[in-house]
Amino acid sequence: MNDRHACPQRHDDREEIARLLPAPADWDLPRAQHLRHKDLLMRHIDRDQAETATPEPSTAPVRRARPLLRPALVASAAALALAAAGTTGAVLSGNGGHDDAAAQHAATDMRPAAALLHRISDAVADHGTLTVRDDQFAYTREKVRGADLTSGKAVVGPLEDYESWVSQKPGPLHTLGLVRADGETMPINAELGDTKGTPAGLGRPTYHWLASLPTDPDKLLAYLYAKTPAAEGRERDQAVFEQIGSLLGGLTPPRTAAALYQAAAKIPGVDRSSRVRDAIGRPGLGIVRDDTRYGVRTEWVFDAKDYSFLGSRSYLTKDASYGKAGTLLSSTAELAHAVVDKAGVRPAAEDRTGTA
């Protein structure tokens, strides 16, 4: 326990590793960058000390310039699913009543993607709202497959199980939930930059927060264009399209989901495709958008009968330094959603949804 004298065998581990995988060369930031970070740190300290007399709960810390890093949960929540997605039929049966409404939309909007999104929106809007308590967790089970780009080339990984439990507490949290992937269960930690925790919001969409969004598609779209984090080199329409994808995660209030789809229909460049498949090969109706700047297509896949969300896929549409056209970048398939009381505990009998 407390021996600091490593036996020779152990020392060999260190040396042997150093031989097998020598440390990469040291790097350093330019001095000016260092000074900038140091200055930010000092100002942060000064501000904190000025506040100590009357502690201010949530003065945002230094906002980073590159707000791209988001907690894992966004994504998992992201799973782009409808409120009751996961099982076909169970929830969306008996939607005969919506066909009229859908037909109306279709008649008034000639863009095929818009017509389909309106139909999906109508199908979704009819689901019941869930009761989700702040102390509960949104559970999602997916199959995912993604490409690892760290080597400089896209290396497509295996199909993996991905489960997540996302806390529904509104206030700033340091631990946002749990993920289980690849046999490992890990906490989801607050976003880099959120030293005081991540509150419910775009980066951590809880059911209640989603329910608080405007349900008028135009207002919602305006909100999303205003709030979606800007990132350098990123086309605005594409960013908002992806933001919508990330918000339609696991459990979404039906009216919000419906509004999100209608909002998506209004984004320029959104189209439909009939030949799409999710991560486990389920075919369906596709809503697609091309990110022309990077040559990447994103597809959302919906069940052809009941419009439930099945999954998504993205791939290169033109050759890039890290892969040829057609290379898969990511894909998902939604398997189950539920509300559970404890993080890490699967829903009983894994009932797909608590919607009913």
Add this chain to the structure above:
Amino acid sequence: MNKSENDIRRRVREGDREAFAQLYEEFARPVYNHGLRLTGDWSTAEEVMAETFLTAWHSRARVQEDGGSLLPWLLGIATHKADNARRSTWRRQLFLVRQPPPPDVEDFAARSAGRIDDARRLRAVHAALGRLRRQDREVLALCVWSGLDYQETAEALGIAVGTVRSRLSRARKKLARLADESAGQNREPQIRRGEITSAAAIAALPVREELT
């Protein structure tokens, strides 16, 4: 322990501004490099470094009065940050499908000529590191690359010294096996420098089910 080390520990605990300035000057670089090796990405490493010092400020009360250098503490925080970044990066890759090309080597070449190989090697090493379990690679980065001893590594990660040893041993075995495998597979002559290729070869091995 060293008197000046205890002195700076006390001042850090008390929230002395100058102590943090000193801490930054002394350790920003090793923290940055640790983050870089774990994430393989320059801008993420920069973010990890900046975040590490902010978090250090907020958790200063946890610093013990007595002890050695504060580097293990900072590297422990940085390890945690890098892991967060890695996970969100993974999901970002999955979801923010506008996947930018990997960091452009040319940028660095412009900044300092002759670093292309270093950049390539960093990527290869980072990718090879990706073949290990998270816990094992964190111990490896701290104990082998950042030069912490077993005790300091244990402190940095909040684990027992015995655990440091067993993780390191597991990492060594796995790397040795991968190196053997890649030697067996790579018959073609290598074009690049040996060091780059050994790490790259490890990284390039097909992923297979781990039984151990």
